[in-house]
Amino acid sequence: MTPRRPQVRVGGEARRAALIEATLDLIAEGGSEAATVRAIAVRAGVTPGLIRHYFTTKEDLIAAAHEALMTSLTEASAASLDRLPDDPLARLAGFIAASVSAPVTDPRAVSLWSASMQQVARDPSMRSVHQATYLAFRDRLEGLIRDALHVKGRSVVDSRALAIAGNALLDGLWIEAGALPDHFAPGELKTIAINSFESLLQIEFAKD
Amino acid sequence: MTPRRPQVRVGGEARRAALIEATLDLIAEGGSEAATVRAIAVRAGVTPGLIRHYFTTKEDLIAAAHEALMTSLTEASAASLDRLPDDPLARLAGFIAASVSAPVTDPRAVSLWSASMQQVARDPSMRSVHQATYLAFRDRLEGLIRDALHVKGRSVVDSRALAIAGNALLDGLWIEAGALPDHFAPGELKTIAINSFESLLQIEFAKD
DNA sequence: GCTGCAATTATACACTTGCATAATTGCCGA
DNA sequence: TCGGCAATTATGCAAGTGTATAATTGCAGC
Incomplete structure (x- = not known):
């Protein structure tokens, strides 16, 4: 006769967050199929x-986990902005560098992101969450680009196109860094990202 | 008493390929978890x-399907080169355009690719297949870039970095096109891709 | 025509899955 | 202090999972 497991009462939002965290951990490690109800329970x-x-x-749980992941990525990006200087050029450069370096470039994040991409393809509600997150990041980038070009006295012709391209570039580098972490020299992607933005915007960042 | 299902004998490589195709179809439509043994059987x-x-x-079947997918993507890319003109600038422009247009930009392909990315993160053999495919595409792009710069009489300083950036840009655009197909105007991504490469390489393609 | 063998179907089994429902437990307010 | 109620555990179930094994079928070679 196995004794009854003692209760640890937590309740409310804390337990809810713990369940979501356990779910994300499992998906990151073993894909969607690893996140069974029982495995999540054990993990939590x-x-x-x-x-x-x-x-x-x-x-329901999966959707909540997806939303939590997305907002956490968004908040991480927003938080990095808080730590950046005020000068628009340096701000943009810092934002670019942060997007292709640790901890943003994290295998777990890339794995989770690719797992969610699949469901985005067929679940409309997940697609809307994805779209909102994508646009939030891109709009932030577009604002930084406009500020940087403005401080250089340059007229901003099509910041939307520049933001789409810049976002795509960062996404691609981010994914490759996550998928093939050992394939690039340390700092190589950062240099490539900075140089590429200099070409795209036809500006020059201050060398650090 | 249901009668026994009549046999349709195919045998050998054809049936094998049909099973792989059914597997990929199911994964593309419903994710890895949709590809159950029974569903695959019905589909085939x-x-x-x-x-x-x-x-x-x-x-075993999943691994075979993954390899088949990768080689098919590689071959599609190689085949598109065959249909392009000989002029290096036009070749590069055509390659870029093809990479962000249908049928390459196909929701099915993006879904399959993101499904495989997950397993790439944890299965070393899949990772090596992924790396080989990635490098094959990037090397092809690097060759086109070198040719294009050479015909412009430009010294090629770091074609590796340019290829990494260009590949990342195409990947990012490709993914967003697949994830949010309705978000971009027709031809918008193609224009952005072409313009971005012009900036990155500091060249100008002929207008079509 | 027969026979042997690979290709195919049929059946069965043990295990996992998500979910429902009932039984317990701890805590908070009266 | 003692109900009451939400938080938690326990148990069970029907459906689905991968796989093993046996039974059939068609075809190729003699």
């Missing part, structure tokens, strides 16, 4: 039934 | 047991 130190108490269905 | 018009006759395990 909880009984499977409890999940049903916080999420009416597993699909 | 076959009985589940037959799969075991061609692949000793399901993992």
Whole structure:
């Protein structure tokens, strides 16, 4: 007769967040199929039934986890801006560098992101979350670009196109860094990103 | 008493390829978890047991499907080069345009690619296949860049960096086109890609 | 025509999955 | 202090999973 597992009461938002965190951990490590209800429960130190108490269905939990991931990525990006200087050129350069360096360039994040991309392709609600996050990042980049060009006295012809291209460039480098972490020399991607933006915007950043 | 299903004997490589194709279809439509043994069998018009006759395990089949996908992508890229003109500048422009237009920019392909990215993160053999495919594409792009710069009489300082940046740019645009197909005006991404390469390489393509 | 063998179907099994439902437990307010 | 109620655990179930094994079928070579 195995004794009943003692309850550890947490309740409310904390437990909910713990379940989401466990879900993301499992997906990052083993893909969507690894995130079974039972595995999530074990990871969160909880009984499977409890999940049903916080999420009416597993699909619910997955969606919540996806949204949490996206907002955390967005917030990480916003937070990096807070630590940057005021000079528009240096701000843009710092933002670019942060986007292709650790901790943003993290295999776990890339794995989670690619896992979510699949579901984005077929779940409209996930697609709208993805689109909102994508646009938030791109709009931030576009603002930085406009400021940088303005301080150089340059007329901004099509900042939308520049932001799309710059965003694509950062995305591509970010993915490659995550997928083939050993393939690039340290700092190589950062240099490439900075140089590429100099070409795209036809400006020059101050050398550090 | 349901009658026994009539056999349709195919045998050998054809049936094997059909099973792989059914697997890829299902993964593209519903993610890895949709590719169950039974679903694959139905899709291929076959009985589940037959799969075991061609692949000793399901993992075997998945790996074979991944390799088939990668080689097909590589071959598609190589084939597009065959249809391009000889002039190096036009060749590069055509290659860029093809990389961000249909049929390369295909939701199915993007979905399959992101599905494989996940497994790349944790399966070393899949990672080596991914790396080989990535390098094949990038090397092709680097060659086109070198040719284009050479015909302009420009010294090629760091074609590796240019190829990495260009590849990242194309990847990023390709992914966004696949993830948010309705978000961009027709031809917008193509224009952005061409203009961006003009900036990156500091050249000008002939207007078409 | 027969026979042997590979290709194919059929059936079965043990295990996992998500979910429902009932039983317990701890805590908070009266 | 003692109900009451939300948080938690326990148990069970029907459906789906991969795989093993046996039974059939068609075809190729003699």
